[in-house]
Amino acid sequence: MALQRIVVRGGNELFGEIPISGAKNAALPLVAAGLLTAETLTLDNLPELADVGFMLGLVEQHGAEILRGPRHVEITAGTITSTTAPYDLVRKMRASVLVLGPLVARMGEAKVSLPGGCAIGTRPVDLHLKGLEAMGAKIELVDGYVHATAPKGLKGATIRFPFVSVGATENLLMAASLAEGETVLDNAAREPEITDLVQCLQAMGADISGVGTERLVIRGKASLHGARYSILPDRIETGTYAMAVGVAGGQVELVGARPDTLEDVIDVLNRSGVEVTPTTRGMKVKRNGHRVHGVDVMTQPFPGFPTDLQAQMMVLMATAEGAAMITETIFENRFMHVPELARMGANVTVHGASALVRGVPKLKGAPVMATDLRASISLVLAGLAAEGETVVNRIYHLDRGYERVEEKLGAVGADIRRLTE
Numbered sequence: 001m002a003l004q005r006i007v008v009r010g011g012n013e014l015f016g017e018i019p020i021s022g023a024k025n026a027a028l029p030l031v032a033a034g035l036l037t038a039e040t041l042t043l044d045n046l047p048e049l050a051d052v053g054f055m056l057g058l059v060e061q062h063g064a065e066i067l068r069g070p071r072h073v074e075i076t077a078g079t080i081t082s083t084t085a086p087y088d089l090v091r092k093m094r095a096s097v098l099v100l101g102p103l104v105a106r107m108g109e110a111k112v113s114l115p116g117g118c119a120i121g122t123r124p125v126d127l128h129l130k131g132l133e134a135m136g137a138k139i140e141l142v143d144g145y146v147h148a149t150a151p152k153g154l155k156g157a158t159i160r161f162p163f164v165s166v167g168a169t170e171n172l173l174m175a176a177s178l179a180e181g182e183t184v185l186d187n188a189a190r191e192p193e194i195t196d197l198v199q200c201l202q203a204m205g206a207d208i209s210g211v212g213t214e215r216l217v218i219r220g221k222a223s224l225h226g227a228r229y230s231i232l233p234d235r236i237e238t239g240t241y242a243m244a245v246g247v248a249g250g251q252v253e254l255v256g257a258r259p260d261t262l263e264d265v266i267d268v269l270n271r272s273g274v275e276v277t278p279t280t281r282g283m284k285v286k287r288n289g290h291r292v293h294g295v296d297v298m299t300q301p302f303p304g305f306p307t308d309l310q311a312q313m314m315v316l317m318a319t320a321e322g323a324a325m326i327t328e329t330i331f332e333n334r335f336m337h338v339p340e341l342a343r344m345g346a347n348v349t350v351h352g353a354s355a356l357v358r359g360v361p362k363l364k365g366a367p368v369m370a371t372d373l374r375a376s377i378s379l380v381l382a383g384l385a386a387e388g389e390t391v392v393n394r395i396y397h398l399d400r401g402y403e404r405v406e407e408k409l410g411a412v413g414a415d416i417r418r419l420t421e
């Protein structure tokens, strides 16, 4: 792939509307869920992202037939031809581990390479593995691969997570849907993407209760059937563009946004002086003239402030009047954007898991380097507020999670373009 960079010239306010795409973090488990049935799973409102392409490539490699249309895919895993998820595919994206639960549950066996993905902390998968073990799978780690076997099938179990994990909840939800008997997932993640997965599994015939709570009860079925499901709008993309308007100023309607999936973020934005109001089509975001105020945030599992908006929030706070303390409780090492923002004139001091951001009146454009997905977009946002030109290098991560970012921001007046060498 050619080397690409994004060039932003700061100073333009944003006016108009931005359409919100389907949620990446809902699409990935939903594609993996296609492996649970021999019938066709049709997904609508599919975001067009590199990560979604990787996941479809992975399930195809396991034997599924993929029929892709615009914002739409049909996945038919009539027969599973391979239960191995090879390193070459898994290393590109950590969420590949989500095929583990469906494959063991349906085939009694799976071999999945240990995942790579964004370099934000060590990010182990021990909770996924312990859960499968509790359901009767034998787990071995051989040459960088997790080999899970359950020749007689998985059995229902009561699993209490020591802390909240989105991925482990998803993997075990899928596995439990085809296990024998009842599984209880306690201290389960409650993210809207989990609810999306539960609703899709229910449409496929799964028996799950407790949707939206921290206790999910799954009564396993011998098989699931096909279904058609529309993926929920991306709350992280929504929050990102809301913060873009906060950073640049102006007024933009985020069309298709679901404000009920972002209540904590909307509250933080309103308190900072960025006005967010729900509309019949989504939500409207506005900042006129005045600077935003510093507001402290701490990342938490849903319904708390999402870690995936932490870097963008830091950019908003970088130009605030006053200071803000931003505390990251989900991932270690998720402040990699800080040295890059400092190159643009932000005043940020990191103390362990907290970053003290002292607002400055103006950021300055600079060449910067994108590290992980959310750090990349935060640099683009910083560029919108900066004097002069910001060149964001190594934007490969950006395309994993943001659909046509330069088109969406360009359409509301940002001076932004992609350079390909």
Ligand code: UD1
Binding pocket: 024, 025, 026, 028, 094, 095, 121, 122, 123, 124, 125, 126, 127, 128, 129, 164, 165, 166, 167, 168, 193, 307, 308, 330, 331, 332
């Ligand atoms: C998902 C999201 C990611 C988001 C994160 C937290 C997808 C594809 N990705 O990632 O964008 O930032 O939720 O909202 O949906 N952990 C363990 N052992 C495990 C599993 C997790 O120690 O077996 C730790 C992780 O290292 C992390 C914390 O638990 O510190 C939460 O991780 P988790 O919720 O599992 O995140 P992901 O599902 O990987």
